Amino acid sequence: SDTQTRAALSAVEADAFRCLCGQRLQEWQAICAEILIPQNEGTSTKRLPHGHKDWVMGVTSWGRWLVTGSFDGTARVWDEDDALLKELVGHTGGVCCLLVHRNVLYTGSDDCTIRLW
DSSP, X not given: OHHHHHHHHHHHHHHHHHHXXXXXXXXXXXXXXXXXXXXXXXXXXXXXXXXXXXXXXXXXXXXTEEEEEETTSEEEEEOTTXXXXXXXXXXXXXXXXXXXXXXXXXXXXXXXXXXXX
């Protein structure tokens, strides 16, 4: 029924929101239009030109992709070769947190919204 569907959706959203709010966030300072991210196999850092117009405040993985979120109000999706796949535009405030839950990307923003991508 419609009531059961809405209740199930509300439970999923509540679960995702709890995960998003509970996630520990690490601030990434943009230096010379590059951020440093962990790299495997004995290399401690990797340079990724992020293209954001403001501080990068969050980074998360989404399957094979890396997603960055910035105070410029956008999130960007990167492939395994560090190529920009997509710029996610829609927030009117800075993107301050990112979470992937059940293969959906959630972005939280200073505009007091959470967007699902």
